[in-house]
Amino acid sequence: MHYFKLKGKYLYCEDVQVEDLAKRFGTPLYVYSQRTLREHFDKIKKAFKAVSPLICYSVKANSNISILKSLVSRGAGLDIVSAGELYRAMRAGCSPKKIVYASVGKTAEEIKQAIKLGILMFNVESLSELAQINAIAGNLGKKVDVALRINPDINPKTHKYITTGRKETKFGIEIGSARKVFLKRDNYPNLNIVGVHIHIGSQIIQVGPFIKAIKKILKLFKELNKKNIKITYFNIGGGLGIIYDREKPQTAQEFSGKALPFLKEKGLKIILEPGRFIVGNAGILVTKVLYIKENPSKRFIVVDAAMNDLIRPALYGAYHKIVPAKKVTRSQGYKVTRKADVVGPVCESGDFLGKDRKLDVAEGDFLAVMGAGAYSFSMSSNYNSRPKAAEVLVKKNRAYLIRKREDCRDLVGKEILL
Ligand SMILES: *Cc1c(COP(=O)(O)O)cnc(C)c1O
Numbered sequence: 001m002h003y004f005k006l007k008g009k010y011l012y013c014e015d016v017q018v019e020d021l022a023k024r025f026g027t028p029l030y031v032y033s034q035r036t037l038r039e040h041f042d043k044i045k046k047a048f049k050a051v052s053p054l055i056c057y058s059v060k061a062n063s064n065i066s067i068l069k070s071l072v073s074r075g076a077g078l079d080i081v082s083a084g085e086l087y088r089a090m091r092a093g094c095s096p097k098k099i100v101y102a103s104v105g106k107t108a109e110e111i112k113q114a115i116k117l118g119i120l121m122f123n124v125e126s127l128s129e130l131a132q133i134n135a136i137a138g139n140l141g142k143k144v145d146v147a148l149r150i151n152p153d154i155n156p157k158t159h160k161y162i163t164t165g166r167k168e169t170k171f172g173i174e175i176g177s178a179r180k181v182f183l184k185r186d187n188y189p190n191l192n193i194v195g196v197h198i199h200i201g202s203q204i205i206q207v208g209p210f211i212k213a214i215k216k217i218l219k220l221f222k223e224l225n226k227k228n229i230k231i232t233y234f235n236i237g238g239g240l241g242i243i244y245d246r247e248k249p250q251t252a253q254e255f256s257g258k259a260l261p262f263l264k265e266k267g268l269k270i271i272l273e274p275g276r277f278i279v280g281n282a283g284i285l286v287t288k289v290l291y292i293k294e295n296p297s298k299r300f301i302v303v304d305a306a307m308n309d310l311i312r313p314a315l316y317g318a319y320h321k322i323v324p325a326k327k328v329t330r331s332q333g334y335k336v337t338r339k340a341d342v343v344g345p346v347c348e349s350g351d352f353l354g355k356d357r358k359l360d361v362a363e364g365d366f367l368a369v370m371g372a373g374a375y376s377f378s379m380s381s382n383y384n385s386r387p388k389a390a391e392v393l394v395k396k397n398r399a400y401l402i403r404k405r406e407d408c409r410d411l412v413g414k415e416i417l418l
Helices: 018-025 034-047 065-072 083-091 108-117 127-140 175-183 208-226 252-265 276-282 312-316 408-412
Strands: 004-007 010-013 029-033 054-058 077-080 099-101 121-124 144-151 191-197 233-235 269-272 283-294 299-303 322-324 340-343 352-357 366-369 390-395 398-403
Touching: 010 018, 010 029, 018 029, 018 283, 018 366, 018 390, 018 398, 029 034, 029 276, 029 398, 034 054, 034 065, 034 252, 034 276, 034 390, 054 276, 065 077, 065 083, 065 390, 065 398, 077 083, 083 099, 083 108, 099 108, 108 127, 121 127, 121 191, 127 144, 127 175, 127 191, 144 175, 175 191, 175 208, 191 208, 191 269, 208 252, 276 283, 312 352, 322 352
Parallel strands: 029 390, 054 077, 054 269, 077 099, 099 121, 121 144, 144 191, 191 233, 233 269, 299 340
Antiparallel strands: 004 010, 029 283, 283 299, 283 366, 322 366, 340 352, 390 398
């Protein structure tokens, strides 16, 4: 569900014509629909209403401070993984008391800073990190809340690069070690070990793996309860899949329907960390057709966006729908029925946005790469010395520039000429 719709010949974002935005702000251009992202946030909130969870939007999915603010002002907390994301969270006006902090490699400096700011809790990913936080908290004379990120060893049935809850991945603490930590929690006098965190992967389509993981953790809670160890927080992570192509992911309602019976009984405080679910379909990447190139064996549509703007196709073989910003039927010299690869200007064969697409476009037309709200701009780079794209947030019939297009001075701004 999203608010990018064809009205007549033209693609709209809410009440704004996408082609107009491309002409006004230039391309490549990220365009986001505030209504779409807010409605997705509301959907999760509503689905889990029975346990009134803290919903910590996962900043890494799309970290623009205006996107963060759109959600924070609606009551969202934030899930962060670095000092940079902590900085963004503060700039977006998020209360530290709604910030949870994961990452397998938090530095001492990052930990110190987050403690001083008074975040809600760290999601701790190793025993060494636990000792480190305990020591830093001691030095600062503070008692710090933490959750243990447990790796439940569950296969989420998604792409292996976005699988995070199997034992061979680097994430979290294995359940046996976590149990020992709880039993020996007195070894960490400066910590309150108040919760358990899981996050088993991303773009998960079926509800089964989530429930399996939740059940595994609840079994541990039961064991600990018998030993009079009470857990306050259960952070069930993010990972809800969305529709890019023909996926049929569980809805928030289906997910909560299956999960709530387990979460309700326990009287736990529930935290959720959706990223992609909220912002994935709330963004598109608009790009201009530079050249159409016909080889005997292949047709290419060369566009001005590239893998540095959107790396998901190259990195995961991810599929993004690509549609013209203005729908026209042409009968020019090429056969529309001939499929084309949509490629960028970067010097890599992996630089494609789509393969074998039937697109009736001419040079100078604009295309919209759909489903580019999550892990798109946030993963972009300056490879091939390409300045990063601009970002625009649409609210009803108005469009706001939320990130200026970079220029060549930005590219070398931190460099030192010897
Ligand atoms: C990336 C991440 C998320 C968000 O995942 P989505 O698939 O975008 O919902 C949540 N929690 C943690 C710890 C993450 O690393």
